[in-house]
Amino acid sequence: MSTGDIQRELGGELAHSTIATTLARLIGKGHVERVRVRRLWMYHPTRRQEEHAAAQMLAALQRAGDPDAALGHFAAALPPGQARLLRRLLEPAATDTPATTDVSGGGDPDAG
DSSP states (O other): OOHHHHHHHTTTOSOHHHHHHHHHHHHHTTSEEEEEETTEEEEEESSOHHHHHHHHHHHHHHHSSSHHHHHHHHHHHSOHHHHHHHHHHHHHHHHTOOOOOOOSSOSOTTOO
């Protein structure tokens, strides 16, 4: 997306310079990359939304005063389908075999 594309997606209320400054900061933090296409800079996230969410959850856990307790509360709050998925994802770690479960988000975690 170009700066103009982003400006339109946001309703046109923010100045072009505000968006450009924000993008420059996101590039500096490694969240966005830019590529020159003809005369425009095109901006792309460096990772998918799901990967970013996972990194945020891990960071929150690491900041917790008691990470084990925080993880326990998180696991207890999961809906049953997501708890089952988490158990399936962790099983290979317990047996030291590679995980083969699809975590792309394509399935319904509450199904089954």
